[in-house]
Amino acid sequence: MPLTRRRFLELAPGAALAALPMPSAAQPSALLTRVIPSSGEAVPAVGLGTWITFNVGNDPVLRAECTDVMSAFFAAGGTLIDSSPMYGSSQPVIGHGLARLKPQRLFSAEKVWTSGASAGAAQIERSRQLWGVPRFDLLQVHNLLDWQTQLPRLQAMKAAGQVRYVGITTSEGRRHAELERIMREQRLDFVQLSYNVLDREAEARLLPLAADRGIAVLVNRPFRQGALTRALARAPLPGWAGDIGATTWAQALLKFILAHPAVTVAIPATSRVDHVRENLAAASGPLPGRALRERISADVKAL
Amino acid sequence: MGEWWTYSPEDFLMFSPRVYWRMFALTNGALWPLPLVGPALALAAGLLCLRARGARVALAMLAALWAFVGWAFLWNLYGVVNWAVFYAAPLFALQAVLLALAAARGPAQQRPPVPRQAAGAVLVALAAAYPLLAPLAGRPLSEAEVFALAPDPTAIGTLGILLIAGGGAGLWPVPVLWCLFSAATLWALGTAQAALPFAAAVAAPAAALFWRGAPARA
Ligand SMILES: NC(=O)c1ccc[n+]([C@@H]2O[C@H](COP(=O)([O-])OP(=O)(O)OC[C@H]3O[C@@H](n4cnc5c(N)ncnc54)[C@H](OP(=O)(O)O)[C@@H]3O)[C@@H](O)[C@H]2O)c1
Numbered sequence: 180m181p182l183t184r185r186r187f188l189e190l191a192p193g194a195a196l197a198a199l200p201m202p203s204a205a206q207p208s209a210l211l212t213r214v215i216p217s218s219g220e221a222v223p224a225v226g227l228g229t230w231i232t233f234n235v236g237n238d239p240v241l242r243a244e245c246t247d248v249m250s251a252f253f254a255a256g257g258t259l260i261d262s263s264p265m266y267g268s269s270q271p272v273i274g275h276g277l278a279r280l281k282p283q284r285l286f287s288a289e290k291v292w293t294s295g296a297s298a299g300a301a302q303i304e305r306s307r308q309l310w311g312v313p314r315f316d317l318l319q320v321h322n323l324l325d326w327q328t329q330l331p332r333l334q335a336m337k338a339a340g341q342v343r344y345v346g347i348t349t350s351e352g353r354r355h356a357e358l359e360r361i362m363r364e365q366r367l368d369f370v371q372l373s374y375n376v377l378d379r380e381a382e383a384r385l386l387p388l389a390a391d392r393g394i395a396v397l398v399n400r401p402f403r404q405g406a407l408t409r410a411l412a413r414a415p416l417p418g419w420a421g422d423i424g425a426t427t428w429a430q431a432l433l434k435f436i437l438a439h440p441a442v443t444v445a446i447p448a449t450s451r452v453d454h455v456r457e458n459l460a461a462a463s464g465p466l467p468g469r470a471l472r473e474r475i476s477a478d479v480k481a482l
Numbered sequence: 483m484g485e486w487w488t489y490s491p492e493d494f495l496m497f498s499p500r501v502y503w504r505m506f507a508l509t510n511g512a513l514w515p516l517p518l519v520g521p522a523l524a525l526a527a528g529l530l531c532l533r534a535r536g537a538r539v540a541l542a543m544l545a546a547l548w549a550f551v552g553w554a555f556l557w558n559l560y561g562v563v564n565w566a567v568f569y570a571a572p573l574f575a576l577q578a579v580l581l582a583l584a585a586a587r588g589p590a591q592q593r594p595p596v597p598r599q600a601a602g603a604v605l606v607a608l609a610a611a612y613p614l615l616a617p618l619a620g621r622p623l624s625e626a627e628v629f630a631l632a633p634d635p636t637a638i639g640t641l642g643i644l645l646i647a648g649g650g651a652g653l654w655p656v657p658v659l660w661c662l663f664s665a666a667t668l669w670a671l672g673t674a675q676a677a678l679p680f681a682a683a684v685a686a687p688a689a690a691l692f693w694r695g696a697p698a699r700a
Contacts (some may be wrong), residue, residue, distance in 0.1 A: 234497050236562040238504055267496050267563045404492075450498070 210256040211462040213443045215344065216393035217368040222286055224437050225462040226259030227252050227455065228399060228448030234267035244450065246276040251452045253282040255459035261371075261397065261446045262310075263290040263321050264302050270309035278311055287312050288369075288397065288446075290348060291329050292321035299329050303336075317369055319346035323354055323361070330365055344368035350399050352380050362388050371397035374442070375407065376435050376479045386441040395443040398436050402447060407432060407479070414482050419471055424464030429454065433461035435475050438468070495670045497563040502671060505559050506616075507624045509631050513554075520628035521610040523547075524639045528606035531647040532599075538585045540647065544640055545581035547630050548574050548656075555633055564667075570660065574633075577656040581640075584649055594648040598693035602645025605682055609639030615675060634664050634679050641686035654690070658683045 212221040227249070235241035249260070262269050270289075277285070289306050291299045303318065318333050320326045326347060333345040346369030349358050355372075362370060362385070370389055374381045378400070389396045402408045411428040425431040429447070436445045447458045467475060510517045527543055530536030552574025561568040594602075612635035613626035629635040637657040644653055661683035668676035 231496060231498055234563050235501050236497075236505070236559065238501065238508060241501060241504065265496075267565060450500075 209463055210459065211437065211466075213395075215368065215395045215443065217344070217395070222444055223256055223258050223459075223462060224442075224444055225257060225433060225459050226261060226286070226288070226397070226444045226446040227257060228446040229260065229262045229269040229273060230266050230448055231404075232448040232450040233262070233269035233272045235272055236268045241450075242272055242275055244452075245272050246279055247452050248449060248455050249273070249276040249282075250280055251455045252459065253280060253284070255456055257455075257459050258282075258284045259286040259288055259397075259444050259446065261288040261399075262306075263292055264306055265290070265292045265321060270306055274309045274311045285312070286317070287315045288317040288319065288346075289315045290319045290321035291333070292324055294325040294328070296328050296332055299325075299332055314340075315342050317344040317346055318342045319348045319369060319371055321348055323347060323349060323357060326361065330361075334366065344395075346370055346395075346397070348372070348397075348399070352378060355380065355385060359384055359388060362392060362394060367392075367394050369395045369397060369443075371399055371446075373400040374398045374436060374439070375401050375403055376432050376476050377403065377407070379476070382439070386439060390441040396441055398442055398445040401433055401436050401445045402429065411479065411482060417478055419467075419474060422465070423467050423471070425461065427457055429457055430461040431475060432479075433458060434466050435472055437462065438466040438472055492670050495667070496565075499671050499673075501563055502667075503616075503621055503625045505555070505563075506627050506632055507622070508559065509555060510624060510626065510628065513631060517613070517626065517628045517631060520630040520635075521613065524606055524610040524629040524635070527639070527643055528603060528646060531602075531643055534588065537647040538588055540643055541581050541585035541649065544643060545578045545585060547636055548581060548640070549578035551631065551633050551636050552578065555631065560633075566663075570663065573656050573659070577640075577653075580652055580656075584653055592648070594645065595693040598648075598689055599646045601685070601689040601693075602642040602647075605642030605645065605686060606639055607642075608678070608682070609635040609642060612638070615678075619673065619675065633660060637661050637664070638679060638682040641682050645686060645689055654687060658687060 211224045213224045214221050233245050235245060260273060262273055264270065287310060289303070289310070291303055293299055293302050307315065318336065320329045320333065330345070330347065333342065336342045337345050346367055347358065347361060348371035349355070350373045352373060358370065358372070361367070370385070372381050372385060374386070386396065408429050414428070416425070416428060416431070420426070420431050423431070423434050425434055433445055433447065436442055449455050449458065523543070527540040530540040552571045556567050556571040556574055561571055609629045612632070613623070613628050616626040617623050627635050629639050637660045640657045641661070661679035665676045665680035665683065668679070
């Protein structure tokens with residue numbers, strides 16, 4: 180494929196992560212991947228969240244911007260997009276982007292967020308139609324809601340080949356004790372929880388347990404819903420950032436998360452093309468070791 | 483929800499400020515040149531209320547506006563990004579019906595006291611001037627909230643009209659509830675504009691109770 184000027188511009192921001200020669204011009208290959216323990220499948224370690232950022236309704240300008248974010252995400256080698264029926268219009272906005280972009284590789288991560296078996300089934304089907312995908316790769320019970328009903332249903336769907344992986348989510352440290360019990364007692368492919376440089380409760384029990392039980396971990400709120408990146412916006416980047424190839428605070432925060440061996444994919448949300456490229460680029464180059472991770476955490480706390 | 487204390491107001495906000503303000507730009511653009519007429523409608527409704535027959539016309543006009551805003555703005559636009567608003571849209575339809583009934587019956591026989599009407603005039607003027615808030619806050623004028631098209635100035639203007647015309651008790655809950663809901667939303671969005679619908683929701687019923695002119699009807 181000839182490298183036209185437009186193609187080059189599409190590629191340039193991701194060029195740093197691309198190991199040449201590239202298998203296909205749009206798929207840089209040097210992105211850090213992690214293995215899903217239950218299957219051995221590799222996934223790029225940075226995904227894309229859609230809470231708030233993709234809830235833009237029918238606004239044509241903002242929908243086009245979301246499609247641009249998705250386009251840059253796929254072009255940089257990202258695959259995993261996370262959403263939920265709770266996120267307003269995010270699902271149709273994803274569907275709008277997918278219909279236009281037709282990405283070669285997509286890992287669709289959805290949730291069921293309702294009570295009752297039939298309501299759950301109807302909600303999943305509606306979500307599937309809004310995305311416009313034949314089936315989801317991952318279905319998660321959102322915030323543990325009615326998990327006693329929904330989880331067995333998702334397991335049955337998996338057995339029937341209607342979904343590839345099953346998981347459960349929480350955030351902001353809520354109900355960790357119950358989540359731990361579910362992780363011990365149920366068969367899960369994925370768990371999703373909040374983990375970042377300041378919210379480290381998961382390190383104590385949940386992350387080691389996930390590693391132990393072979394459960395993949397999706398990390399939500401890597402930037403505390405933007406509070407961290409906003410608070411750090413004017414702080415100079417410490418010297419250690421160069422050692423891990425981080426050019427921005429956002430990348431340092433993501434590398435802190437990805438350096439935990441139990442973490443599979445971090446799923447930052449963004450409404451900006453430059454940010455999505457920056458976030459994907461964090462899944463390349465060196466990651467901080469144990470000592471540097473503590474230093475990053477301490478430095479952020481001190482600021 | 484067992485862990486309610488771990489939530490903050492922003493946790494209930496499911497859209498960005500940009501999405502919120504752009505909804506008004508979309509509405510104004512789609513209904514152009516109606517935004518130019520909106521403030522005049524508010525003032526005209528206020529003036530009409532000074533006469534009994536005019537008040538019926540004003541209430542009928544408000545009925546149409548509540549139905550229109552509920553359908554065009556809440557149902558088709560705002561509800562898409564905030565599912566709580568889907569539940570508010572039928573309340574706007576209810577308010578339209580209540581206003582239409584009040585218009586058919588006519589306003590209170592007894593004219594409300596002058597201070598109460600003056601308080602109403604302030605709210606009507608505020609509703610008419612609402613489009614200026616966007617440029618004052620550094621937003622483009624295209625994102626202006628206009629009486630008759632946007633819910634907040636429509637609800638605030640309606641409270642003003644009810645003070646002037648002396649509408650019955652049944653006409654108050656929906657505009658008051660909307661103003662409180664919107665104030666909470668604006669507060670979570672972090673804008674001081676939240677104070678306006680909040681003040682209207684508190685001051686208008688207080689003025690109506692304090693200067694009780696006519697016995698409540700409808
Ligand atoms: N219970 C659950 O299941 C649950 C709960 C919470 C979250 N989640 C999932 O996890 C995802 C991520 O969490 P989140 O959205 O709450 O928070 P987050 O990813 O920690 O933060 C998102 C915010 O960070 C900003 N941002 C992103 N990249 C940036 C960069 N490179 N530089 C500076 N700022 C940047 C974004 O602003 P810009 O738009 O300006 O870039 C956005 O406001 C969600 O979208 C959702 O999919 C799930």
